[in-house]
Amino acid sequence: MSLDTTPAPAPTGPGGPRSRETLEQCWRRLADGRPSWTAELLDVVEPYVLGRPAHPGDVARYRDLPWTAAAALLHRVPAGHLRDKQNAAPSLGSVLVAAVGHPREVEVHGYLVPPCRPDERIAAEGIVVYDHPELDEFRLLDEDGPCSETGCECRAFWSSVQASFGLEDAGAGPQVIAPRTCRRTGRTGWYLWWT
Helix, strand or coil: CCCCCCCCCCCEECCCCCCCHHHHHHHHHHCCCCCCCCHHHHHHHHHHCCCCCCCCCEEEEEECCHHEEEHHHHCCCCCHHCCCCCCCCHHHHHHHHHHHHCCCEEEEEEEEEEECEEEEEEEEEEEEECCCCHHHHHCCCCCCCHHHHCCCCCCHHHHHHHHHCCCCCCCCCEEEEEEECCCCCCEEEEECCCC
């Protein structure tokens, strides 16, 4: 049996084939003539962006950002913005450094805030850690109640991640720790998210 590798035809509508708006086109539409520092990063981030903001208040979410893109962002994001944090998460800079320093183990997820908003930025909401077998030894439970009663070892898990990847500037551990299987590669890992 052979697989047909012919690409599917573009969707058609009343006006003919539709093409997907690029992230650059979206940023220009939302910027409405305003200057944008994040526009300089779109070529790096676009392959990992899940959708396009429809309205000026929306954000563009990204996931599976690998070390190569993290390295490019470290060189191109203005230094002051590398210190930005999503609530108690580690800073954007420390998360990007973790991905670069551990290229097979760490990928980044987060969002872009468009230029029409006064808080325009790129934010890292968390990481996914792959191929780190010692993390599988921790007992993690998704139960209400204090860890001292349930036996959940999420604090020890976070301490191990924090020490392994240099995420000391986090204000607290992630609100979500969940197992994850990457859809692209099939690798298993742990999804950490600061809400």
